[in-house]
Amino acid sequence: MQIPAGCYSCIFEQLQSLVKVTGLDGKSAKMLFEHSMRQLLDTHGEGLVVQHIIRSATDRAIALSGKGADYDPFGAIKKQSNVTALQFVDEFRNKIRNSPEPLQDAVKIAAAGNIIDFGAKQHGSLDIEKELSTISERSFGCFDFAELSRRLMLAGKLLYICDNAGEIVFDRLFIEEIRRSNPGLAVTCAVRAMPVINDAVLSDAYEAGLQEVAVVISSGSVYPGTLLDETSDEFRRLFDNADVIISKGQGNFETLLDVADERLFFILRIKCDQMAKLSGVAKGELVLMQGGKLSPA
Template sequence: MKISTECISCVIGSAVEIMEKQLPPEQYESLCQQMLKIASSQSWQETPTDFARKLYGFLRDAAGVDDPFKAAKEQSTELALKLLDEMRSVIARTDDPFANTVKVVIGGNIIDCGINRTMDMKKAILQMQEVFDMPLDIKLIRQFEERFYAAGNIFYMLDNCGEAVFDRLLLELFPGSITLGVRGKFVLNDITRAELAASGLDNYPVFDTDDDTPGVSLERSNAELLEAMRKSDLLIAKGQGNYETLDVYDRPIAHLLRIKCPVVSRALALPQGALALSMRNFR
């Protein structure tokens, strides 16, 4: 997905809020000037996540903290773990456990420190209980279910901490081989190798992007991860950042995300806040 004017203003707004939370006011003028310089040189052939990588990386370096969202990641993971068994129990009592598992897994994508700038972590977790009543195209769910169980192996590209705990509900249903993908460097509250054990996901083979793009850059990610993705029968990509970077991926892919901006809303013809399941490159 190519960047647009809406993406520019969104990422800058997010970066300014991060700056105000993590850096002293006396640095704001200089930092804003430098961020505007970065914005002025932004290529319109790149993705929104390319721009985000530059600004968030700049602020991370300015703060001198490798993982500025460490506390938020730990909190979201802890809260999600407390809710996991309840969600599993509710799913088991529904008349369509697979469809409701997909809803919960997509619903977990609300836990996003990049786009949800004023996110209350506890409130976001509690909103997970609302997903059972949210619409999601049942025909798409059935198509996804068929492809899911027909695959011999799946590459599952994770997104955020907390959200990743709920991904376990879908992963547990798959009888074949699963490989996980994570970010290679700290960015926002995106999950890396460092958080897999706390999320209960350290029992799968894993590749990382070796990159701090909040998505999967097909140009910057390491070759081993890209090769593992391409060798899989099905790539499942969680979240909006992965959608923005993998919209040109030419192998079978299923995107599971919560729509958080007008640009993606228009691309998928669904309202903001909706649960979205998008499948491409299937014959």
């Protein structure tokens, strides 16, 4: 566990986003930055991952805001992300159903939906509607579709680890198509246990209608990622017993990559130089990658 130097600038962008969405004044903003800088200086980034820093910073920002422990800094943004994504549901569902390769188009739409990520872009710099309108223009730098399709056809249990609000609307469309091609498949979707950045929690999942296509649970993770040792017993049982595991987004990719499990399939958009280096895929491209192909950096 260590935080690469290249991740520091992204951490500070996240802190700036927290300042903006929580409305912290100058003094409180300085205290938030000093809090995270102290963690990095004291540890030199060793024994930590970025997800630890972001969780701690989120807790500190909530405390400094004085808005109470239940305050979700990105709550309004997540709700709007779901609302915006839902406006495109009929268009993309029709595209999938009219396609000669519906499952392939469904996974492409789910992958492209990973653009909705305020963990990789500062709040205010992401035009969700514009991004979704150009979703068909995205290309894949890695596309292990044949193996995913084969395993899904043989599977009895699928664990789908979700990422962001808004994005989960397109996960729902993908799961609809997975279940249409494999009606007996048991599907469980896992979301975060607590709000962090714009990652989906149970309330976000219900707004997107995920409960209509899968059993929806909390993974027990309080991080923008999945550190298996810090998830719930229920989630780890599901993880161990699943025939196929789909992991959405950069945070899950970062934290699950070293599991090196061939049941895992990572679906994400490469959003930074560090992830491009780690995956071998160019920044901006989409990824559908089977686990076990890469050695963790």
